[in-house]
Amino acid sequence: MLNGERKISRPLRWAMVGGGRTGQVGYKHRTGALRDNTAFELVAGAFDIDFERGRDFGVNIGVLKDRLYPDYETMFAEEARREDGIEVVSIATPNATHFEICKAALEAGLHVICEKPLFFTTEEAQFVKELAEEKEKIVGVTYGFSGHQLLLQMRAMIEQGKIGDVRVVDLQYTHGFNAADEGDKSNSAQKWRVDPKVAGPSFVLGDLSTHTYYMSQLILPHMKVKKLLCDRQSFVGSRAPLEDNAHVIMHYDNGAVGTMWTSSINAGCMDAQRIRIVGSKASLEWWDSKPNELRYEIQGEPAQTLVRAMPYLDENCQADERLGALHAEGLSESWANIYLKFAMAVDAKERGDEETLRHLVYPDIDAGLEGVRWVENCVRSADNGAVWVDFE
Amino acid sequence: MLNGERKISRPLRWAMVGGGRTGQVGYKHRTGALRDNTAFELVAGAFDIDFERGRDFGVNIGVLKDRLYPDYETMFAEEARREDGIEVVSIATPNATHFEICKAALEAGLHVICEKPLFFTTEEAQFVKELAEEKEKIVGVTYGFSGHQLLLQMRAMIEQGKIGDVRVVDLQYTHGFNAADEGDKSNSAQKWRVDPKVAGPSFVLGDLSTHTYYMSQLILPHMKVKKLLCDRQSFVGSRAPLEDNAHVIMHYDNGAVGTMWTSSINAGCMDAQRIRIVGSKASLEWWDSKPNELRYEIQGEPAQTLVRAMPYLDENCQADERLGALHAEGLSESWANIYLKFAMAVDAKERGDEETLRHLVYPDIDAGLEGVRWVENCVRSADNGAVWVDFE
Amino acid sequence: MLNGERKISRPLRWAMVGGGRTGQVGYKHRTGALRDNTAFELVAGAFDIDFERGRDFGVNIGVLKDRLYPDYETMFAEEARREDGIEVVSIATPNATHFEICKAALEAGLHVICEKPLFFTTEEAQFVKELAEEKEKIVGVTYGFSGHQLLLQMRAMIEQGKIGDVRVVDLQYTHGFNAADEGDKSNSAQKWRVDPKVAGPSFVLGDLSTHTYYMSQLILPHMKVKKLLCDRQSFVGSRAPLEDNAHVIMHYDNGAVGTMWTSSINAGCMDAQRIRIVGSKASLEWWDSKPNELRYEIQGEPAQTLVRAMPYLDENCQADERLGALHAEGLSESWANIYLKFAMAVDAKERGDEETLRHLVYPDIDAGLEGVRWVENCVRSADNGAVWVDFE
Amino acid sequence: MLNGERKISRPLRWAMVGGGRTGQVGYKHRTGALRDNTAFELVAGAFDIDFERGRDFGVNIGVLKDRLYPDYETMFAEEARREDGIEVVSIATPNATHFEICKAALEAGLHVICEKPLFFTTEEAQFVKELAEEKEKIVGVTYGFSGHQLLLQMRAMIEQGKIGDVRVVDLQYTHGFNAADEGDKSNSAQKWRVDPKVAGPSFVLGDLSTHTYYMSQLILPHMKVKKLLCDRQSFVGSRAPLEDNAHVIMHYDNGAVGTMWTSSINAGCMDAQRIRIVGSKASLEWWDSKPNELRYEIQGEPAQTLVRAMPYLDENCQADERLGALHAEGLSESWANIYLKFAMAVDAKERGDEETLRHLVYPDIDAGLEGVRWVENCVRSADNGAVWVDFE
Numbered sequence A, B, C, D: 001m002l003n004g005e006r007k008i009s010r011p012l013r014w015a016m017v018g019g020g021r022t023g024q025v026g027y028k029h030r031t032g033a034l035r036d037n038t039a040f041e042l043v044a045g046a047f048d049i050d051f052e053r054g055r056d057f058g059v060n061i062g063v064l065k066d067r068l069y070p071d072y073e074t075m076f077a078e079e080a081r082r083e084d085g086i087e088v089v090s091i092a093t094p095n096a097t098h099f100e101i102c103k104a105a106l107e108a109g110l111h112v113i114c115e116k117p118l119f120f121t122t123e124e125a126q127f128v129k130e131l132a133e134e135k136e137k138i139v140g141v142t143y144g145f146s147g148h149q150l151l152l153q154m155r156a157m158i159e160q161g162k163i164g165d166v167r168v169v170d171l172q173y174t175h176g177f178n179a180a181d182e183g184d185k186s187n188s189a190q191k192w193r194v195d196p197k198v199a200g201p202s203f204v205l206g207d208l209s210t211h212t213y214y215m216s217q218l219i220l221p222h223m224k225v226k227k228l229l230c231d232r233q234s235f236v237g238s239r240a241p242l243e244d245n246a247h248v249i250m251h252y253d254n255g256a257v258g259t260m261w262t263s264s265i266n267a268g269c270m271d272a273q274r275i276r277i278v279g280s281k282a283s284l285e286w287w288d289s290k291p292n293e294l295r296y297e298i299q300g301e302p303a304q305t306l307v308r309a310m311p312y313l314d315e316n317c318q319a320d321e322r323l324g325a326l327h328a329e330g331l332s333e334s335w336a337n338i339y340l341k342f343a344m345a346v347d348a349k350e351r352g353d354e355e356t357l358r359h360l361v362y363p364d365i366d367a368g369l370e371g372v373r374w375v376e377n378c379v380r381s382a383d384n385g386a387v388w389v390d391f392e
Helices: A025-033 A051-060 A072-081 A095-107 A122-135 A149-159 A188-194 A204-219 A315-319 A331-351 A354-359 A365-383 B025-033 B051-060 B072-081 B095-107 B122-135 B149-159 B188-194 B204-219 B315-319 B331-351 B354-359 B365-383 C025-033 C051-060 C072-081 C095-107 C122-135 C149-159 C188-194 C204-219 C315-319 C331-351 C354-359 C365-383 D025-033 D051-060 D072-081 D095-107 D122-135 D149-159 D188-194 D204-219 D315-319 D331-351 D354-359 D365-383
Strands: A012-018 A040-046 A088-092 A111-114 A139-141 A166-174 A225-233 A245-252 A257-263 A273-279 A282-287 A293-298 A303-307 A388-390 B012-018 B040-046 B088-092 B111-114 B139-141 B166-174 B225-233 B245-252 B257-263 B273-279 B282-287 B293-298 B303-307 B388-390 C012-018 C040-046 C088-092 C111-114 C139-141 C166-174 C225-233 C245-252 C257-263 C273-279 C282-287 C293-298 C303-307 C388-390 D012-018 D040-046 D088-092 D111-114 D139-141 D166-174 D225-233 D245-252 D257-263 D273-279 D282-287 D293-298 D303-307 D388-390
Touching (some): A012 A072, A088 A095, A095 A111, A095 A122, A122 A139, A139 B331, A149 A315, A225 D225, A245 D257, A257 D245, A257 D257, A331 B012, A331 B331, A365 B122, B012 B025, B025 B088, B095 B111, B122 B139, B149 B315, B166 B204, B225 C225, B365 B388, C012 C025, C025 C088, C122 C139, C149 C273, C149 C315, C166 C204, C204 C245, C204 D365, C245 D365, C331 D088, C365 D139, D012 D072, D040 D072, D204 D257
Parallel strands (some): A111 A139, A166 A257, B012 B088, B111 B139, C012 C088, D088 D111, D166 D257
Antiparallel strands (some): A166 A273, A282 A293, A388 B225, C225 D388, C273 C282, D245 D257, D273 D282, D293 D303
């Protein structure tokens, strides 16, 4: 179980290209990288194509002003001159720019962490792979869902033969947020995704299904796709030739078959990713909308629901645990929310800002006092024979 | 929507008493406080009753060695002498010590954030409340579940009359982890909880139900308990007089009735906290095991499932959002897990530790390349009329 | 497994008092009694306080006109004169009349099946019990939910020690159909239920919770309530003194505790009955809204979902099975619906009523033909290498 | 709402071919046909290939001995001679025999109800269709799941434009009961299904997917499949060439796409049939394992759960309702189970069989008395101020 203690001798000096105020993904990178301040420290950035906006943003998240740069070229050059220059860079820009930035970063002697889909062609990917080997650098890809521990539980159980031979791989990553064409032209996070020049040869296949496909590989490292068939549509016509819906059938080298449904026009669907692995004896099923739970269905026996953080899980799954049993994922967000309000309360108090304090909703001393009162009254009732007492 | 940009002018200098390596709660405090490094910075600590262990731990989470202290008295005294001394302290020690540490912290001029249940008696709570007012300091209480945004949605909808008049408040915080007496004497995080001298006058009423009771107050600020009846049991006899199960019936000042079931012997229960508020027109129901979802049930209409981060939610609920629609809570843990592995990969690469690299499972360049290949093959199949293609 | 073959030598000659066209409960009696035509045959009835309406109704459900009676007294007297007179009578009238009709039936030498709550007082119940013994007749009570097989599974598992010692009994029968006072005065099935003269001393306690209480006794035959506390309210004021909401806490003779929440003002609640039995090792939970499933939660192990009709169930549970594995309950309703349409199609065809045939939606020869076509096309595609084929 | 009152002037005289003691399907036919004894009456049968066994069975379900026949030819011939001869016959025999029996029945002047898949070829189906027209007879097909009312709700909502234009049809009928080859050779209900001579050109495509395909047609009467692609496998090799798993992609004439996954090797799957219809504005989803519920998901709004029997449903859906709101499907099975035990109790009492009475678990007079006692005690406690009372 993880508790924030360092896993490496000191935090790595880290920067980002992209990931500024106008999109959502940068915050996920920082939340991940800076979880414990023992893996990375954020020391520089070229967060935005608009330098002023990016610099303002960078200052607001605590980066020193003189290490905020107008573009990645400048950042790589300037940081290379510093003794305490960056060692690792994350790339969270539109797809069309991944290749050139990756290449530049490796050539600048940096380790790279890049958004998916990595590039447009396997040739580009192969080129970068070789460059990374030559430079002796790591290239990581942010398949951000792949860190859910129960995926490692699936991997372990399948490796241990708990479902028998794999027969059917049932994959899905669908949502309905693009059922209408709203935002296709106006929303900055969306418009480049349906422009082949910026997004590359696909929309949902690259944007969504690469995640789930990677997760299936993570779970099934022993299986390779041998052939496949893909049927894609652009239900919102203006998106053509980029698809907003696709179905794929796959044949694996071990005789298994698979399907992938990926879509951004699955109206109303909020359970985005489903992974079901059918074996000759049992199946495993996991949904990213309920990441705490894994279904294990042995044919002819009661279905089992495995829950994150429980002692019966595989050690590789447990090793990535941070919250502990009974604490649903999301609890860390809840704690962050209340601690932010604590900070705002302290700040307001220090500034004598009573107006803010009056409106801030958080568990304050009165809430604590009420909790004590609650216990006191309960105990008084119980100890007198479970009788009614006035709440005092 | 939150994105990590600062809400106050600079991070507060923060320390902890308790919360070291032997328990789980300290990590939750740090995860919450340090989420964005814009609200707090952790600069000192007295993390453990065993000074050596606490100091080793503190170094491992990045606190400077000379600001790690053997006890809170020393910490408060030493830090008071520094210009950059701590401003806020969190207390995550056994219940019996909360009062004296809180008092000392306030007297040392510190803001305080304290674990629940705050103290043993309302007299103590009242004393601390007055002391905090005199010292002009904030006292916060870590009802850690209360930051889930959908609780604010419930509050807003009830305030707006969406369920009519509140009639029944149905509360539950139960689990089964103490169904047997295992750990009661050996487990360091458990043994003091069943010792009246350290835990105070209750076990589950204080340890569990105070959370849910606070959340009910957060949701229903206009309602007060007028009288109550509590029936408690010690099903594991050695815990007497402290209860491991209790039922409470409440009468509110507006004529509503409520119930609370709190238990740590509810064998197998993994859905710990349920909050159902029944109104004259509709009900709202939320479970902490599925914090993304809120049920809104209007009598005579189809039940509605509201999902975190959606635009139809109240602005106060949306203001605390960090992940965005379609991203289930827990995703930040997933990102943290993969970023930790990126750091470990970089570190291993730098050290030339190929052995570690061989065993580390994370989305590397090959995973990125496979994703590109996946899209390429899918597009080739689709663009040739949805035909079978060999996976190349 | 049951398949309709007779369990007794010939069907019993059966009649009903009440249960006519204006309420819903009579149909449930007939559906149950006549499921296979091997247990009962319906030969007489006094279905309605309005004789004409009751006689019309009786003819419509296939009872001979001369065995339809204006009241129970006449029916008992007339039938007693026949050689093929009734042997058993079911009583489905408002509560206030149960006692006198039961008494008259037993005195007329009939076995009796009566709606719940049986009577108003235990004295009445004791009197009838003794009368039945004297007359050597059976008196059954239609706790209609108690025939769900998974209740027998719970009984068997608890008896076999699968959950350890029972500690907490958590019962609920709530709905929200009386959240408003609509229907209290106008709806014939509702208005007598809130009138103490007709309903007796309670509304939801008698109307709802007696079901769940009986089911708890069925599951836990070894446990008796020793003392209890009940708190009841009339949230719709005009119902006072009859309650529309109540909470009960129970102490059992073996040290277990129990709670019952019964309500008809739980707005929007469609999952009416919950039964959770918490033992020292595990818990069992069943909801009447999902009668196919039983949760078995062993502390520290993955939760199991047991499903109706599976071979791993106890023999007493399996003995009552009628549908078989994979066939969810409700399937018999579906078959009844399509068979009724087959009959209506045949009848229309015989009458030359093409208009009716045109509008009747049911699986006809074209539907059958399309199914054959579907298989043909699928097989043709598959056998040619999973290629696209025009649907012919 | 249906209540058993006749929909046609008198019950039709009905017989079965097949459907005897050795399989499960016959009981479903009888349960459906005889639900109210106002649509059909069962007067004859050739239930079994083993005449003695079939005759014994027929007597046990109440058919007169002289109308039980060794084979369908004899039955059709003999019944044709009677004035009260059969009018309708149901065919529940292995697939290979459907065609000849259908043909014979129509030629004997009978209406026909036949199991699916109807025949082996569309030519056969076309022939029978024309024969039925010539003979002016009805041919119905027992797609037994298609009577679930919420399917009519889906049909109505789609017709009313509630989901916009249909884009994706997502169909599934899978289970895992044939994950192993157990029973393929020994189980009488299974062995013919994997024998091409008896089953025809397919196993699961015909046995399972024709159901779901019909239901999709019922829901989407305006859409036709234009082309399709099917990929099938025999994961249990001995079943080849008959498939135990298949995936189909469909293109509809209106531009929609569809998929069907059908399988009997989906190990552990108990949620057999899923139907999801994705429109341009919203989606509808229904599972046969939860036939009471329909999900209606409008993009950007809270998902709605529609529940069977509620007043907000379409009139065509409500017209087929039998149980009423709050009464989950399966309740009629429960009533049937308790009424059967009432009959067995009466029978035992009449025979003086006290041994049977001692072991029969059913709601008897004591259960009724206990219910009265329960209410009495609750009321006494409540009316004294919600105080503890001894259970008397």
